[in-house]
Amino acid sequence: MSTLRRFEYLVAVVDEGSFTRAAERLHVTQPALSHQIRALEHDAGGALLERLPRAVRLTAMGRAMLPHARAALADAERAVCAARQAAGLEAAELRVATVYSVSLGVLPPVLREWSRRHPGVAITLFEHRHTGELREAMLAGQADLAVGPRPDGWEGPVRTLGEEDFVVVLAANDPAAQGKSVRLADLADRGWVHYAPENGLAEVLDQACAAAGFTPRAAIRAAQTAAVPLLAAAGLGPALVPSNVLPDDFAGAVRLPDPPVRRELTAYTRGTPDPVAEAFGELLAARAFQEF
Numbered sequence: 001m002s003t004l005r006r007f008e009y010l011v012a013v014v015d016e017g018s019f020t021r022a023a024e025r026l027h028v029t030q031p032a033l034s035h036q037i038r039a040l041e042h043d044a045g046g047a048l049l050e051r052l053p054r055a056v057r058l059t060a061m062g063r064a065m066l067p068h069a070r071a072a073l074a075d076a077e078r079a080v081c082a083a084r085q086a087a088g089l090e091a092a093e094l095r096v097a098t099v100y101s102v103s104l105g106v107l108p109p110v111l112r113e114w115s116r117r118h119p120g121v122a123i124t125l126f127e128h129r130h131t132g133e134l135r136e137a138m139l140a141g142q143a144d145l146a147v148g149p150r151p152d153g154w155e156g157p158v159r160t161l162g163e164e165d166f167v168v169v170l171a172a173n174d175p176a177a178q179g180k181s182v183r184l185a186d187l188a189d190r191g192w193v194h195y196a197p198e199n200g201l202a203e204v205l206d207q208a209c210a211a212a213g214f215t216p217r218a219a220i221r222a223a224q225t226a227a228v229p230l231l232a233a234a235g236l237g238p239a240l241v242p243s244n245v246l247p248d249d250f251a252g253a254v255r256l257p258d259p260p261v262r263r264e265l266t267a268y269t270r271g272t273p274d275p276v277a278e279a280f281g282e283l284l285a286a287r288a289f290q291e292f
Contacts, residue, residue, distance in 0.1 A: 004076055006040040007069035009033055010048065013056055014066060067140045071270070074141030078274075092118075094276050097126040097143035099134055099200055100225045105244030106164065106265065106288050107147065114283055121276060130200030138270060144277040147284065149200070150266045158268040159281055162289040166204065166261035167243045169193075169228075170253040171235040177253035182238075184212035184257050191219025193232045193239040199223060205240045208261045 012022040013033070023030040041048050048062035058066060098107060103125060111123065126143055128134040135151040137143065150158065168187075170177045176187060188209075194216060195202035202221075209216040219237040222228050225245065232239035233252025240261060246254060265288070267281045 003040070003043070004072060006036050006043075007072050009036050010040060010062075010066070010069050011073060013037065013049065014058060014062075017055055019056065067136070071139065071141030078144070092121045092276050093124065094121055094145070094280055095124045095126065095143040096145055096147060096280070097128065097134055097137050098147040099128050099130065099149070101201055101242050101245060102147050102265065103127050104226055105242050106161075110284055110287055113287060114280060117283075118279075129198045130203075132200075138268070141270070145267055145269050145273060145280060147267050148265065150264055151268060154268055156268060156270045157272070158266050159285055161265045161267055161284055163262040163264055164289070165243045166208070166240050166257060166263070167246070168255045168257050169232040169239045169241055169246070170255065171233060172251065172253050174235070174238075174253060176238070177255060179255070181256040181258045184209060184259070185214065187238050188212070188214035190217070191237045192216040193228050193237045194218035194221045195225070195228060196221050196223040199225065201225060201228075201241075204261070204263060208240060208257065211259065 009022070009026065012025050013019055016022040016025060019030050019033055019037075023033045026033065037049065044061060044065060046061045047059050048065060050057045050059055096107075107125075111125075114121070114123070124143075126137065128137060128148075131149045131151060134146055134148050135154070138146045138151075147161070150160075168182050168184075170182075176182050176190075192205070194205060199222075205216055220231060222231060225241075228239045229241045229246055229250065229252060231237075232241075233250070240257065242263075243254070267284050269277060269281075273281060
């Protein structure tokens with residue numbers, strides 16, 4: 001039995017939470033599944049799973065192995081897909097992972113242009129709440145290419161795409177919306193339309209306000225990035241949002257923050273990108289911050 005198959009068994013047990021359900025999913029007997037997990041543990045040199053009365057839990061060794069097992073399975077699947085593409089058996093596929101705000105702002109025009117140029121390439125988009133979650137998904141082999149803020153300590157290729165600008169959104173009749181810009185410090189005593197803690201933009205707002213000398217007080221928190229500017233325009237408080245997520249007909253007041261708030265965006269892969277991912281990266285670098 002190959003190591004790859006044993007990786008598949010380990011992932012199934014973790015995902016299903018039990019040997020019984022994993023065996024059903026894999027269409028093997030439970031004793032056969034248990035035998036292969038023990039063989040993998042023997043190869044690893046220690047226990048990967050802790051067998052509890054009603055559950056299965058990863059050990060420290062198991063937690064270390066799991067992302068590599070997922071990545072190996074994803075790489076194997078892509079290898080088969082690439083071979084079939086070369087043989088003309090199926091159309092190409094591109095898997096892109098990103099964070100929510102990028103899928104709302106930067107990516108739509110790029111994806112539209114990509115579809116126009118390469119109609120035979122299907123795209124699967126995976127969205128994540130914050131940079132750390134996106135980084136872990138890429139380490140696990142979820143996608144061919146990630147688009148988001150620069151990941152800490154990334155060992156694979158990273159390409160800078162540019163900087164996205166943030167703007168302050170206010171209700172149209174808000175007194176702070178009189179000029180073209182607004183000092184963040186002048187909004188220190190206001191209740192903000194904030195992001196849920198698990199949304200990566202919460203950190204962007206907190207850091208921008210800290211640089212202006214205060215901690216933002218949340219009047220309301222929203223998990224969905226798209227809801228934040230709408231709530232701000234409705235008068236629930238100021239919000240800080242990427243300018244590219246706002247439609248042309250947005251009803252709220254949009255002002256430049258003083259000092260400016262910007263965030264670097266990158267495209268990155270785990271290893272050398274295949275030709276499809278490389279072509280998408282080239283288009284991103286050329287057009288991500290341009291109008292089509």
